[in-house]
Amino acid sequence: MVGPYRGLFNGPGIKAFVLAGFVGRMPMSMIGIGIVLLISALTGSYATAGAVAAATNVAFAVGAPLSGRLVDRFGQSRVIPPFAVINALALAALMLSAGLRLPDWTLYASGLVVGATSLSVGSMVRARWSVIHGGSSKLHTAFAFESVVDEVIFVTGPALVTVLATELNPYMGLAVALVFMFAGLLALAAQRRTQPPVQEVKSANGTPILIPGIAMLSCVYLAMGAVFGSVDLITVAFADERGAKGAAGFLLAAFAGGSMVSGLWFGSRHWRISLRRRFIRALCVFALGLLPIVFIGDARIMAAALFLAGFAISPTLITGFSLTERLVPPSLLTEGMAWISTALGFGVAAGAWAGGRLTEAYGASNAYVFSLGAAVLAVMVGIGGSGFLRLPEASSPAKS
Known part of the structure; x- marks a missing residue:
């Protein structure tokens, strides 16, 4: 398994941007659950906690393409620092609003700014890999490594923020996330040698979302995101219902752990089937893997089930x-x-919004049905729109 990864980091500045990207990405697995833990501890409402987390994610979803366009146009080193400063101030404002019991609108307002100024660090790191290894089989391995990094973050982040918030102080999880974000982003901005060069925009489409294949992939990942958001919130409630709220982070870490293991294996393989077929098969396995969690009521068995359910996440990403x-x-x-x-x-x-509402209405175990349904929807969209991926496969190397 190690073979394909050997030599991947040989090159000036590669290790530095990989490390900076790792630290800068840690908050992506910490802020959502940190908000849920903080607000639910102060208000006792998972619905409010889920709604604020949802508002934060909506703002990120809207802002990510815009900040990505700024990065493509002006370069990472010029865009990252101001975003990092504003993001840190907004996250501090959210914690202050919660601590002072200010009106709920202050939580939503600060959460919106947090989301809008959260940069897609993974996209920027992958863009650097694309410049370094574009057109070679090493790019598949590099993307596999980045998927593993994502899952390491989703293994350690939820567990870390849960321990900090439940054992030390409800605010500590978000405070540590703030430090990781600020330090990692500034370190990444300092790595000018490996940042993608600013290129003149030559696409007649104007924006990538108008490319049919990208639009289809975005719809698939919309449904997959609903799985992730709902599983995160429902699992916190699932552990709380069983008197083990502190175990929620470890249950979520098991979900990400399965993806981490499969990512290492997937990246070490030289595949003979096309990317399109790999994508569809991974989606199908993803949906099937979620089926057992609907029927499980024991936290220990749930940890094992979530680990297995996570196996198809990395290959799909x-x-x-x-x-x-x-x-x-x-x-x-x-x-x-x-x-x-x-x-x-x-x-x-x-997913976070729906998970919160369904959990309060029907209980955590029943709410997992929503997660399964979202996964099935992702499969249906992926299979139905897979034709949009055939032309690029035919016009570029199909095997990697």
């Missing part, structure tokens, strides 16, 4: 980003990948 890299012109690459993050963000927001 890896192939999706690989398809995006082939579909989008270089001058719009960061924005194109940001649209995937945007779709996920909208889905996470919808």
